[in-house]
Amino acid sequence: MPIQYNKLIFWNLMAVAVLASWFWLPNHGFWFDIDKAVFYYFNDKIGTSDSWVTVVALANNRAFDGVALLAMGLVYYSYYRGASAEQKRQLLIIGLMMLLTAVGLNQLGRAIPVERPSPTLTFENVFRLTELAGFKTKDASGDSFPGDHGLMLMIFTAFVWRFLSWKAGLWGCLFVVIFSAPRVMGGAHWWSDIYVGAFAVASFGMAWLMHTGVFDALLGWLDRHLPHFRRG
Template identity: 45%
Template sequence: MKTRITGILLLNIAGLALFFSWFLPANHGFWYSLDSGIFHFFNQGLAESRAYVWFLAVTNNRAFDGCSLLTMGSLMLHFWLKEQPQGRRRIIIIGLVMLLAAVIVNQLAQHLMPVKRASPSLFFPDVYRVSDLLHISTKDASKDSFPGDHGMMLLIFATFMWRYFGLKAFAIALLIVVVFAFPRVMIGAHWFTDIAIGSLTAVLIGMPWILLTPLSDKTIALFDRHLPQAFNKK
């Protein structure tokens, strides 16, 4: 792929505009009202339904994160099964490059974004927490929730699906983002803007330089030259 500098800059500008629309206003402007409203809407339900408490506990358990990996893997497996050995090898390498990109973008975002804030379950007083209502392992709080790293990883997966597998795969990947990222918001482990601002900003700024330039293709080619040829076996 040739470098699409216009597209890269437009996406970067969109990411910066999104971030500063949240970062610059006092108390984050209208974003705070949206964040607060979403959190309290879902939090009040914890007092009304035991089944709802269990639902949030299960969908925010670490094992459920494994389900997100299985779902993403299944989508890639769908394409892998259609390929010949060389194509299967390339899909495996795309997955490795995607993981590398996710680690780099996530680490840069965590260190470069000038924000540190606790999750809404710790910020607001006198709220319900799933861990107080059920004594099982679940993620319902974070001392530093911005940007949402889980949502960021899912969004990065979606961008790779768009780049290498097409719009239909991208649409399915976006559905995966919603299914597996939003429970963190519902339980109060993340603000809505941890994902909608933090994660999305990082992806809009970082991923175009990887996917809209030859960088990802060259990295895939590099891995292809140096990884064991055993990947070519059926």
């Protein structure tokens, strides 16, 4: 696959522009205004509704992460089950590539020279899920940028859009919004951790991997070297 220069340049410019606007503006500029407004909107709800506390606390329990994995798995399986034997093999290889990419880009995100405590650790006199809920949940992070949950969901979206279909990609976009929201609503992440940090890392990394032919070459290499398992 030849290098797709237009897409490569576009997504790199998007990543640089978004991250630079957040990084270089004093106190993160308008991004901080959005972050603060979003945080206090949901934090005020936590302080006035016991039912809201329960819902958001459940969504921030580690067990809820399995719901996101199940949703992504169902989308992927819906294409896998109707595929031919050779297509199923390729989908399994693509799944392996997705996992390796998630690990690699997560490390790239960790390398960004930013250490940003979550809003619950930044603002004073705020409501905390861990103090109000009667079970284990999460409402804080000592280093929340970029949002790791959002990054994983965006990587999934890029993969299924490229290798499955645009409809699967739209499901992925919906999952980004739905399954990254609990951390923002609970105060463990800023809004910009997801839509600036995770977006910038995903855009930059996936552009270089997808629009330079790297993924296609890797897919071909793995297909040639991984063993074929045939039914007897």
